Amino acid sequence: MRSYGEYCALAKGLDVIGERWTLLIVRELLVRGPCRYTDLRFGLPGIATNLLAERLRELELAGVIRREAAPPPVATALFHLTKRGEELEPVMRAIGSWGAPLLAEARDEDEFRSHWLALPANYSLVDGRPDLAPITIQVHTGDQPMVLEVGGTVRARPGVAEHADGVLTGQHKLILGVLQGRLDLRQAQAEGLQFEGDPEVLSRLRPLSAAVV
Amino acid sequence: MRSYGEYCALAKGLDVIGERWTLLIVRELLVRGPCRYTDLRFGLPGIATNLLAERLRELELAGVIRREAAPPPVATALFHLTKRGEELEPVMRAIGSWGAPLLAEARDEDEFRSHWLALPANYSLVDGRPDLAPITIQVHTGDQPMVLEVGGTVRARPGVAEHADGVLTGQHKLILGVLQGRLDLRQAQAEGLQFEGDPEVLSRLRPLSAAVV
DNA sequence: CAGCATCCGCTTTGATACTG
DNA sequence: CAGTATCAAAGCGGATGCTG
Numbered sequence A, B: 001m002r003s004y005g006e007y008c009a010l011a012k013g014l015d016v017i018g019e020r021w022t023l024l025i026v027r028e029l030l031v032r033g034p035c036r037y038t039d040l041r042f043g044l045p046g047i048a049t050n051l052l053a054e055r056l057r058e059l060e061l062a063g064v065i066r067r068e069a070a071p072p073p074v075a076t077a078l079f080h081l082t083k084r085g086e087e088l089e090p091v092m093r094a095i096g097s098w099g100a101p102l103l104a105e106a107r108d109e110d111e112f113r114s115h116w117l118a119l120p121a122n123y124s125l126v127d128g129r130p131d132l133a134p135i136t137i138q139v140h141t142g143d144q145p146m147v148l149e150v151g152g153t154v155r156a157r158p159g160v161a162e163h164a165d166g167v168l169t170g171q172h173k174l175i176l177g178v179l180q181g182r183l184d185l186r187q188a189q190a191e192g193l194q195f196e197g198d199p200e201v202l203s204r205l206r207p208l209s210a211a212v213v
Numbered sequence C: 001c002a003g004c005a006t007c008c009g010c011t012t013t014g015a016t017a018c019t020g
Numbered sequence D: 001c002a003g004t005a006t007c008a009a010a011g012c013g014g015a016t017g018c019t020g
Helices: A009-017 A022-032 A037-043 A049-061 A089-105 A114-123 A172-180 A185-190 A199-204 A208-212 B009-017 B022-032 B037-043 B049-061 B089-105 B114-123 B172-180 B185-190 B199-204 B208-212
Strands: A065-069 A077-081 A125-127 A135-140 A146-151 A153-158 A166-169 A194-197 A205-207 B065-069 B077-081 B125-127 B135-140 B146-151 B153-158 B166-169 B194-197 B205-207
Touching: A009 A022, A009 B022, A009 B089, A009 B114, A022 A037, A022 A049, A022 A065, A022 A077, A022 A089, A022 A114, A022 B009, A037 A049, A037 A077, A049 A065, A089 A114, A089 A172, A089 A208, A089 B009, A089 B089, A114 A125, A114 A146, A114 A153, A114 A172, A114 B009, A125 A153, A135 A199, A166 A199, A172 A185, A185 A194, A194 A199, A199 A205, A205 A208, B009 B022, B022 B037, B022 B049, B022 B065, B022 B077, B022 B089, B022 B114, B037 B049, B037 B077, B049 B065, B089 B114, B089 B172, B089 B208, B114 B125, B114 B146, B114 B153, B114 B172, B125 B153, B135 B199, B166 B199, B172 B185, B185 B194, B194 B199, B199 B205, B205 B208
Parallel strands: A135 A166, B135 B166
Antiparallel strands: A065 A077, A125 A205, A135 A146, A146 A153, A166 A194, B065 B077, B125 B205, B135 B146, B146 B153, B166 B194
């Protein structure tokens, strides 16, 4: 492991998680739970396979992840976050919150994976009416359908809801824009976003930053 | 600027601050305030001068820092954090807190700069008796004397206090060990740390992690 | 197919020397 | 003081091959 060689907590932390791809690997394990090698590759478009293998080795050595044989039905190993790895959540939150405004200027060709919706759900959105009954919003974008569960908190999970109070379908850029409050629903619809349901359900979602102001 | 090309707030943030040395440059500006090029080099032992110049260019382009001509007496430019740059403080705090336990296994040859004491002061220490009158602790380690001001919060600043309630002198490893609560004062003294004053003043300093527990 | 290891060309980094 | 220039070494990305 390359080190800055500084007696400083920030530098020591960066020695472990500062290399290219490392925090994105942790992101995958944090939002998806235990993953196979192949799942990680899918969630990290562009990573070289030798680099993934190397980073996993380093992270295991550093005590951030653990490699475990999966229970019988699955014939493969799974990579888990350790306790120490889960403690990186505040780091994800801080960088993700700081980086969120940069999504506004993202390029159209940027890769997207549906499960990444869990990050804005957890870190950038709050329920504007926690006193009301929980609602679910179905989201169709990217590689798989996702469900947003809004009830006090906002959570994202893969799958299809039995009953959805609203359904969003379209480009991830438009959907995130609306969820972040950067884009007006009407404007997004004009650009191709489809929404079914009562627009009121979308107003349950409040950007955390706006709540602070 | 190299990009992961992912439509994800974490990845977008890392596009800007994820490269080698970048966050350490921000650390310097955060704990020292506006710095000259040479000040930055001193606070970043091991950085290649061309890399520092390149990173500063990138950070300026990204709106994180600003280059300004210093007021008349100084015949040089100063690098400042912008508002956007100051908003990286939660990122520093998160990584610094996560990395703090790693200092326990640091190598003896690790570089140290006295002003780095500001990080544990701000992020890892609290005043255990905020109801009592403020105290100051003089610290002699590294390249310059530092003062710890304990009164509700804990702050570190360079300089020598007129009246110090306690004076710590010795290796930075021992001093940080005591401040973090990893090392017993008596044990540190046995290893060469010198302390003058009432040991009670040191007990005002409480590791933030312990306070949480 | 899952989970790597190897090889190769390119880019980034680190060390040093040099300049206005 | 504040960089630029140069070059070797290390790291990265992409392709491919190997093993259960």
